[in-house]
Amino acid sequence: MGSVQEVFVGSIDQGTTSSRFLIFNKQGEPVASHQLEFKQIYPQPGWHEHDPLEIVAGVEECIDGAVKQFENQGHNINSIKAVGITNQRETTVVWDKETGEPLYNAIVWTDTRTQGLVRKLKQRLGADKLTDICGLPLSTYPSVGKLLWLLENEPKVKAAYEKGTLAFGTIDAWLVFKLNGGLKRNIFVSDPSNASRTMFMNIKTLKYDESLIDFFRIDRTKVHFPKIVHSSDPSAYGSLASTVLKGVPITGCLGDQSAALVGQKGFTPGLGKNTYGTGSFILYNVGEKPVISTHGLLTTVAFDFGGNSKPMYALEGSIAVAGSSVKFLVDNFGFIENSSKISQLAETVDDNGGVTFVTAFSGLFAPYWIDDARGTIFGITAFTNRGHIARATLEATCFQTKAILVAMEKDSGHKLTELAVDGGMCNSDLTMQTQSDLISIPVKRPAMRETTALGAAIAAGLAVGVWDSIDELKAVNTEGVTTFKPAISKEESASRFARWEKAVEMSKGWAN
Numbered sequence: 009m010g011s012v013q014e015v016f017v018g019s020i021d022q023g024t025t026s027s028r029f030l031i032f033n034k035q036g037e038p039v040a041s042h043q044l045e046f047k048q049i050y051p052q053p054g055w056h057e058h059d060p061l062e063i064v065a066g067v068e069e070c071i072d073g074a075v076k077q078f079e080n081q082g083h084n085i086n087s088i089k090a091v092g093i094t095n096q097r098e099t100t101v102v103w104d105k106e107t108g109e110p111l112y113n114a115i116v117w118t119d120t121r122t123q124g125l126v127r128k129l130k131q132r133l134g135a136d137k138l139t140d141i142c143g144l145p146l147s148t149y150p151s152v153g154k155l156l157w158l159l160e161n162e163p164k165v166k167a168a169y170e171k172g173t174l175a176f177g178t179i180d181a182w183l184v185f186k187l188n189g190g191l192k193r194n195i196f197v198s199d200p201s202n203a204s205r206t207m208f209m210n211i212k213t214l215k216y217d218e219s220l221i222d223f224f225r226i227d228r229t230k231v232h233f234p235k236i237v238h239s240s241d242p243s244a245y246g247s248l249a250s251t252v253l254k255g256v257p258i259t260g261c262l263g264d265q266s267a268a269l270v271g272q273k274g275f276t277p278g279l280g281k282n283t284y285g286t287g288s289f290i291l292y293n294v295g296e297k298p299v300i301s302t303h304g305l306l307t308t309v310a311f312d313f314g315g316n317s318k319p320m321y322a323l324e325g326s327i328a329v330a331g332s333s334v335k336f337l338v339d340n341f342g343f344i345e346n347s348s349k350i351s352q353l354a355e356t357v358d359d360n361g362g363v364t365f366v367t368a369f370s371g372l373f374a375p376y377w378i379d380d381a382r383g384t385i386f387g388i389t390a391f392t393n394r395g396h397i398a399r400a401t402l403e404a405t406c407f408q409t410k411a412i413l414v415a416m417e418k419d420s421g422h423k424l425t426e427l428a429v430d431g432g433m434c435n436s437d438l439t440m441q442t443q444s445d446l447i448s449i450p451v452k453r454p455a456m457r458e459t460t461a462l463g464a465a466i467a468a469g470l471a472v473g474v475w476d477s478i479d480e481l482k483a484v485n486t487e488g489v490t491t492f493k494p495a496i497s498k499e500e501s502a503s504r505f506a507r508w509e510k511a512v513e514m515s516k517g518w519a520n
């Protein structure tokens with residue numbers, strides 16, 4: 009008898025600043041990976057775009073790169089049974105259904121060009137009902153405003169709309185369409201964790217909602233929306249039409265924050281995680297029924313694996329600027345040569361020296377939703393140096409996380425007892441210690457931090473029987489957790505937080 013062949017699952021992680029492809033074994037360990045950064049396009053202050061074709065090419069290059077590494081280790085390409093996709097959410101791509109060509113750059117989730125448009129929408133009759141239907145408040149963040157802006161301002165998009173050939177999708181839908189070979193197969197789908205970020209999907213039915221579409225005055229017959237399918241599905245997402253993995257089925261799809269929750273195995277109500285990537289996103293599993301926040305949080309689909317399982321929901325606290333503030337100190341000010349040096353710089357001083365940095369580059373998201381705030385530094389004196397600014401930069405994300413956890417406790421009636429973390433910025437021990445100090449609960453960081461990619465691999469693997477159920481995943485990614493415990497008193501923590509809240513208050517109104 010021959011030995012049972014080891015099986016693997018591939019995972020495409022298309023983030024805001026980089027794309028990567030990882031190959032996981034059944035134990036949830038990455039055995040090969042390839043990562044590429046891509047161009048960030050800032051045509052005007054507040055605008056942020058990506059080239060949709062560059063994104064696809066980068067993803068394909070990552071697949072080929074990781075598979076080469078995998079083969080060099082002596083593995084067989086045929087042992088990769090499926091591929092999952094996880095992606096930056098809300099970022100909006102429009103293309104022509106007849107040509108398959110993009111009609112504009114992708115407008116990124118951080119982009120604030122829709123600020124004026126959003127203000128007008130807030131005045132419209134029925135605006136106060138939207139959150140109850142779709143789980144999101146009106147802001148510059150969801151996809152809808154980006155689509156409306158394109159319809160108003162981009163003649164090519166307007167023309168396709170009038171012709172009835174306009175396709176609108178988030179990055180997942182675009183990738184699935186392109187990786188399947190585009191028009192040849194014309195697969196046009198999205199999963200509920202992505203579709204729930206557009207503001208077009210009813211959070212309870214997981215279907216597009218006519219009342220939402222009507223509110224935004226979009227003619228449904230003129231725009232093609234991707235069909236919403238389960239996050240884990242053996243056939244709905246097609247298969248790779250190019251790269252060395254040609255023919256391998258795509259069987260999982262999750263927005264990156266949902267994927268990170270899955271990768272942290274936040275399968276049951278009461279579990280939460282924070283992913284410190286470009287932005288930072290806390291998701292708290294609330295179970296099979298959506299909880300609509302009254303404290304500035306979002307309601308989102310955590311995952312919808314189909315089969316006998318019901319969709320699971322999460323309360324979400326979204327922070328627009330996290331790791332990107334570190335990158336800002338690197339790229340715009342040259343404080344350090346790369347992000348990994350930020351802790352070192354911050355540790356050259358004992359504390360923030362009285363400096364508070366409200367990193368509101370795109371306004372402030374949860375739980376504040378202040379669209380006219382902009383980045384503001386308070387407390388500068390002749391004493392201030394780069395170390396203080398670095399420390400205040402790291403603290404800004406930790407303070408916003410604290411504000412979100414306070415809101416989550418109010419909305420859910422439960423207090424988190426620990427916070428699972430991942431994402432680029434969690435590599436900073438100083439940041440994680442500061443986080444624990446400010447929220448007064450332990451912060452737990454796994455040794456294997458590619459949880460977002462793991463989550464998409466899990467969604468894909470469940471669809472093809474690599475794992476039969478989530479019970480089988482108990483042992484996955486449990487090794488080598490580092491725990492950061494609170495090291496300051498709750499009184500000290502509260503006093504620091506009060507100063508932050510004062511700074512938030514004072515940052516309002518700048519971008520009016």
Ligand SMILES: Nc1ncnc2c1ncn2[C@@H]1O[C@H](COP(=O)(O)OP(=O)(O)O)[C@@H](O)[C@H]1O
Pocket residue numbers: 023024025026284285286287330331332333334335347348349350351431432433434435436
């Ligand atoms: N050691 C570090 N300390 C602080 N921030 C870091 C560190 N390493 C990476 N980062 C930040 O993490 C972000 C990248 O994280 P990642 O999870 O890859 O993000 P994304 O998926 O949004 O592209 C960058 O913005 C970078 O500045």
Ligand SMILES: O=P(O)(O)OC[C@H](O)CO
Pocket residue numbers: 023024025095096097098117263264265283285286287288
């Ligand atoms: O690229 P990230 O990891 O910061 O995630 C982006 C989010 O999905 C935006 O909602």
